[in-house]
Amino acid sequence: MTLTLPDAALAELTALVRSGDLIVLSGAGISTESGIPDYRGPSGAFQRNHTPMTYQAFTRDPAARRRYWARSFLGWRMISAAAPNDGHRAVARLESCGLVRRVITQNVDGLHQAGGAQDVVELHGSLDRVICLDCGELSDRIELDDRLRAANPGFGGPVDEATVNPDGDVDLPEEQLDGFAVVDCIGCGGVLKPDVVFFGENVPKERVADCTATIERAGGLLVLGSSLTVYSGRRFVVQAAKAGIPVGIVNQGPTRGDDHASVRVDAPLGPTLTALAAAAAP
Ligand SMILES: [Zn+2]
Numbered sequence: 001m002t003l004t005l006p007d008a009a010l011a012e013l014t015a016l017v018r019s020g021d022l023i024v025l026s027g028a029g030i031s032t033e034s035g036i037p038d039y040r041g042p043s044g045a046f047q048r049n050h051t052p053m054t055y056q057a058f059t060r061d062p063a064a065r066r067r068y069w070a071r072s073f074l075g076w077r078m079i080s081a082a083a084p085n086d087g088h089r090a091v092a093r094l095e096s097c098g099l100v101r102r103v104i105t106q107n108v109d110g111l112h113q114a115g116g117a118q119d120v121v122e123l124h125g126s127l128d129r130v131i132c133l134d135c136g137e138l139s140d141r142i143e144l145d146d147r148l149r150a151a152n153p154g155f156g157g158p159v160d161e162a163t164v165n166p167d168g169d170v171d172l173p174e175e176q177l178d179g180f181a182v183v184d185c186i187g188c189g190g191v192l193k194p195d196v197v198f199f200g201e202n203v204p205k206e207r208v209a210d211c212t213a214t215i216e217r218a219g220g221l222l223v224l225g226s227s228l229t230v231y232s233g234r235r236f237v238v239q240a241a242k243a244g245i246p247v248g249i250v251n252q253g254p255t256r257g258d259d260h261a262s263v264r265v266d267a268p269l270g271p272t273l274t275a276l277a278a279a280a281a282p
Pocket of ligand 1: 132133134135136137185186187188189190191
């Protein structure tokens with residue numbers, strides 16, 4: 001797919017990127033071309049009245065936890081099989097030529113790293129890790145997946161891509177969830193949770209402080225594929241704007257940071273970023 005951007009917008013974006021010391025803040029919109037639906041996109045979860053799991057329900061209600069793991073067990077098939085797209089590769093290219101210093105992502109799919117990016121802060125954690133809420137032990141999702149498979153032979157079936165959410169959760173009718181067996185921490189028997197920040201949960205303080213310090217020293221902030229609906233990401237745009245750091249936004253549809261942006265492009269991410277990397281990289 002080729003893309004013709006308005007020359008002025010591409011020129012402005014290119015100038016922002018060329019000035020260097022750029023921090024990328026990315027959201028679900030950069031992964032939709034990898035087949036992972038956006039919460040707020042046209043087929044997104046909020047359009048289907050999907051309510052994401054909250055931290056409170058997950059920790060307080062064993063039945064909610066069982067439903068989450070059953071759905072996530074199926075969603076993981078798709079998330080773990082997803083491949084990085086042109087947008088992820090363009091970001092990695094801009095990083096490798098020294099224009100992008102760091103990527104802060106709201107995504108939990110690991111696709112920036114799979115696309116070659118080196119310095120990636122996973123603001124909301126990552127689905128490929130699991131944490132024990134009792135002993136704090138971190139472990140690999142792949143290991144947990146093996147244990148869940150063994151505990152649930154024959155569970156599931158084909159998953160409709162349109163029902164998978166960016167947090168790896170799948171919309172499933174209640175009766176399909178019956179009988180799913182949850183497994184606990186091998187070390188202590190405690191409750192396992194994916195190492196991601198759920199709705200209703202805060203991003204760890206140290207991680208926020210690390211990102212705030214990164215933005216403080218930035219030459220520019222480039223928002224890619226985020227509607228900036230959630231404060232955990234929007235705060236960095238507000239911080240940059242207050243400090244006089246230029247903000248560029250590439251997103252399909254309006255964002256809650258548009259008022260802070262010095263350049264704004266409403267276009268598909270993959271082709272836009274490919275064009276941008278080709279124009280800006282030395
Ligand atoms: Zn444990």
